Amino acid sequence: MRFGMSGCFLPDNMDELTPAMCQRVRELGFSGIFTRFRKNDPHTTPRHKAERVRALLADHGLRMYQATGYWQNLITPDENRRREAVRTLQAALRLAGWMGARGIDTGPGSMNPAGPWFPHPDNWTSSARRQLVKSLKECAPAAEDAGVYLSLESHQLVTLKTPEITREILDEVGSPWVRCDYDSANWITLDTIFDTTAALNHHFDLLGDHIVSCHAKDIWIENRLTLHLQDGCPGKGLMDFKTLFRRMEALNPDYPVIAEGNSTEELPFVSELFHNTARELGISVLD
Incomplete structure (x- = not known):
């Protein structure tokens, strides 16, 4: 098993990644990172800047486990906007390949203008599913060319609201380069919050080899008079990390x-x- 970290002290601009930051990642016990270089436009960032990041990580024995997919809307019924979103995702895959990333992380996007993970009734329509499949099929060759997994993150507020739907969409796309980035918290519901073991086993049983990476995140239910499931720091909630x-x-x-x-x-x-x-389970942690 390999352990990575994301966010925190990692910068939004790849030009600001330093040897000291890489050393800090190592000292904390992680062998790779997930970066969200929001300030680096995938259409215009030159290759040499990405290759500097690649070399810097290699010098410290680190891997780029994931880079960002820039969170564009892949489900919009507006074909001009959808094609532009596909073009951005293709550029993100190329940029990730230059950085030596194993994969990119992206969701399907949302029809909610407030953000790519926020709810909107049009997120769950048959039209949204069709548009998502079309977008992913158009991006699959770019993923293969870059040697980078297009790893989809799912959530119950967006089109990929269940593992069943996610499997159906991945099967329809039918590419070994378009896979699932499994987030431990995103499909936990009121019905499963007090039995995350059963939920995890169900998700893995259903998705199996579609999964190629994992975001290990915790979740808990808060004492409010409306339902609120809060995700957050591993070890602070009800997630069964052993499973x-x-x-x-x-x-x-x-x-x-x-x-x-x-x-x-x-x-x-x-x-x-x-x-x-990992030690308790007898799992070797790989560098």
């Missing part, structure tokens, strides 16, 4: 498990949790 690690290890020991939902200050706690859990 999560067992199932990821069974898929492939080389697949990355990436910490999400935590702050920089919480990284030592998360690293200790991950390494102790």
Whole structure:
């Protein structure tokens, strides 16, 4: 099993990634990163800047487990906007390849103008599903050319609201380069919050080899008079990380498990949790 980290002290601009940051990642017990270089336009960022990042990571024995897909709307019924979103995702894949990234992380987008993960009734329509499949099929050759997984993150507020729907869409796309980035918290519901073990096993049983990476995030239910499930720092909620690690290890020991939902200050706690859990399960942590 490989452990990665995301966000926290990692910069939004690839030009600001430093040797000191890479050393800090190593010292915290992680062997790779998930970066969201929001300030680097995938259409205009020159190759040499990406290759500097690639070389810097290699110098410190680190891997780019994931780069961002820039969160464009792949489901819009507006064909001009959809084609532009596809063009952006294709550029993101090319840029990720230059950085030596294993994959990119992207969702389907949302019809909600407030953000790509926010709810909108049009997110769950048959039209949205058709548009998503069309977009992913158009991006699959770019993923193959770059040697980078187009790994889809799902959530119950967007088109990929269940593992069943996600499997159907991935099967319809039918590309080994378009796969699932499994986020441990995003499909947990009121019905499963107190039994995340059963939920995880169901998700893995259903998706199987469609999964190529994992965001390890926690979730808990809050004492409010309306339903509120809050995701956050691993180890702070009800997520069964032992089952999560067992199932990821069974898929492939080389697949990355990436910490999400935590702050920089919480990284030592998360690293200790991950390494102790792996040790307890007899899972080797790979560099």
